[in-house]
Amino acid sequence: MATKTSSTTKQKLSLPHILLLVAGLLFILKFLLDGGMPSPSSDLITFIAGLFTLIVIIGFYCCFLFFVKGCSSTTRALAPSILVLALYGQYAMNFGNPDVSRYVAGIASMIFTLIIVSGFVYLFFHNKVLGYVFSFGSLIYALFVLVSYFVVMIMGLVDGGSFDTMQFFVAMFLSGGLVCAGTSVLLISRRSAW
Numbered sequence: 001m002a003t004k005t006s007s008t009t010k011q012k013l014s015l016p017h018i019l020l021l022v023a024g025l026l027f028i029l030k031f032l033l034d035g036g037m038p039s040p041s042s043d044l045i046t047f048i049a050g051l052f053t054l055i056v057i058i059g060f061y062c063c064f065l066f067f068v069k070g071c072s073s074t075t076r077a078l079a080p081s082i083l084v085l086a087l088y089g090q091y092a093m094n095f096g097n098p099d100v101s102r103y104v105a106g107i108a109s110m111i112f113t114l115i116i117v118s119g120f121v122y123l124f125f126h127n128k129v130l131g132y133v134f135s136f137g138s139l140i141y142a143l144f145v146l147v148s149y150f151v152v153m154i155m156g157l158v159d160g161g162s163f164d165t166m167q168f169f170v171a172m173f174l175s176g177g178l179v180c181a182g183t184s185v186l187l188i189s190r191r192s193a194w
Contacts, residue, residue, distance in 0.1 A: 019183055028084060091145045095148060115134060149175075
């Protein structure tokens with residue numbers, strides 16, 4: 001009996017599933033660091049609204065992950081991750097030059113929209129092409145986030161600014177979550193039939 005339970009656990013915790021769980025955790029951490037944690041020092045209405053948003057996001061994430069029945073464990077891990085990414089995953093792209101920033105931010109915005117749309121549709125249809133679009137879009141957007149962060153950080157340090165630990169973790173959590181989500185769906189899609 002113990003052997004059957006451990007083999008069942010191993011099946012549920014495949015590498016793509018673990019990567020999706022890590023991605024969701026990183027997206028939640030990014031949300032919390034990037035203004036998701038309400039400050040009691042703000043006015044009462046802002047604090048209540050922030051607290052409500054925090055409870056709804058974390059509550060939905062945990063509820064969908066642990067209590068929703070009738071769908072695969074991969075879907076249960078991917079769906080709340082895509083929701084948090086859609087709501088709080090966009091990153092302000094800055095590449096020093098206003099014209100370059102505008103063009104790159106436009107391309108990044110299109111890729112972000114493609115990620116969200118293909119991710120949501122992939123949840124329902126598990127189409128291999130949609131999986132590849134979501135995967136490569138996530139990896140490209142993660143690269144945009146990293147390059148944008150490092151350009152801004154280097155420009156700030158050259159201008160005499162200081163290293164912002166919070167922004168570092170926001171960029172790393174977002175890009176790490178995108179890499180984990182993209183890699184997991186890529187692994188799943190490679191095993192799927194055309």
